[in-house]
Amino acid sequence: MLKIGITGNIGSGKTTVSRVFEILGIPVFYADDAAKSVMVKDAILMDGIKAAFGQESYFDNGMLNRRYIASIVFNDEGQLAKLNSLVHPAVFRAFDEWAAQVKNAPYIMKEAALLFESDSYKMCDRTIMVTAPLELRIKRVMRRDGFSREEVLSREARQFTEEKKIELADFVIKNDDTELVIPQVLALHEKFIGLSAH
Numbered sequence: 319m320l321k322i323g324i325t326g327n328i329g330s331g332k333t334t335v336s337r338v339f340e341i342l343g344i345p346v347f348y349a350d351d352a353a354k355s356v357m358v359k360d361a362i363l364m365d366g367i368k369a370a371f372g373q374e375s376y377f378d379n380g381m382l383n384r385r386y387i388a389s390i391v392f393n394d395e396g397q398l399a400k401l402n403s404l405v406h407p408a409v410f411r412a413f414d415e416w417a418a419q420v421k422n423a424p425y426i427m428k429e430a431a432l433l434f435e436s437d438s439y440k441m442c443d444r445t446i447m448v449t450a451p452l453e454l455r456i457k458r459v460m461r462r463d464g465f466s467r468e469e470v471l472s473r474e475a476r477q478f479t480e481e482k483k484i485e486l487a488d489f490v491i492k493n494d495d496t497e498l499v500i501p502q503v504l505a506l507h508e509k510f511i512g513l514s515a516h
């Protein structure tokens with residue numbers, strides 16, 4: 319089945335855009351959500367996270383202490399690489415399991431913040447990069463998550479630049495208040511339906 323990867327840097331709106339594809343009936347796998355899910359369900363992974371970052375990584379009720387882990391990894395590249403190497407293989411497995419059970423769809427999508435950084439774009443037939451100017455992205459995430467400007471920038475600094483991802487991607491969706499998103503989604507949807515028919 320045709321696999322489309324969709325990504326975008328922090329606050330670009332990749333989740334919002336992916337929801338539009340979902341409304342069109344396309345099954346979408348959300349890698350960020352899957353990461354959060356395996357991190358509280360996969361016992362071997364949880365032990366690995368505790369061993370690497372301490373017991374404080376989890377609250378007593380089993381929930382992930384996201385603020386604590388974020389404060390470590392987004393300030394230290396080595397610690398982030400360690401977290402990524404623990405979590406990403408479990409997310410790749412979750413995607414494969416999810417994809418194997420999808421029936422009757424013209425194509426499927428994988429929404430992932432790190433589609434290019436993690437090399438998972440190589441498993442996709444086509445890729446989409448969602449873009450928006452940095453200042454707008456910062457504003458969106460500060461409003462959505464109550465993050466400081468510095469917190470947004472520390473994550474942005476751990477991602478490839480938008481320019482690099484635009485070069486790597488097959489298609490770009492502009493989500494920056496100058497262009498309407500839905501017509502861009504519809505045009506790509508038509509294209510992917512055409513590709514899946516061949």
Ligand SMILES: CC(C)(COP(=O)(O)OP(=O)(O)OC[C@H]1O[C@@H](n2cnc3c(N)ncnc32)[C@H](O)[C@@H]1O)[C@@H](O)C(=O)NCCC(=O)NCCS
Pocket residue numbers: 327328329349350353354357383384385387388391398401402405409430431432473476477
């Ligand atoms: C550190 C964690 C606990 C922080 O949780 P939090 O709820 O604050 O963030 P959330 O997961 O919703 O991500 C929000 C955004 O932060 C950025 N971000 C998240 N993880 C990473 C990462 N490993 N590298 C760079 N940026 C990242 C992305 O832009 C993402 O869309 C969480 O991000 C995490 O476990 N990350 C490691 C797993 C991962 O790589 N997930 C993303 C792709 S699978």
Ligand SMILES: Nc1ncnc2c1ncn2[C@@H]1O[C@H](COP(=O)(O)OP(=O)(O)OP(=O)(O)O)[C@@H](O)[C@H]1O
Pocket residue numbers: 326327328329330331332333334335350431458459462493494495499
């Ligand atoms: N075109 C838009 N107009 C107004 N608000 C938008 C638009 N696109 C996204 N947003 C808002 O911006 C915020 C970030 O969008 P979204 O969560 O889709 O981005 P994301 O790329 O998935 O972010 P992250 O990388 O942080 O997970 C959300 O609160 C969303 O509602």
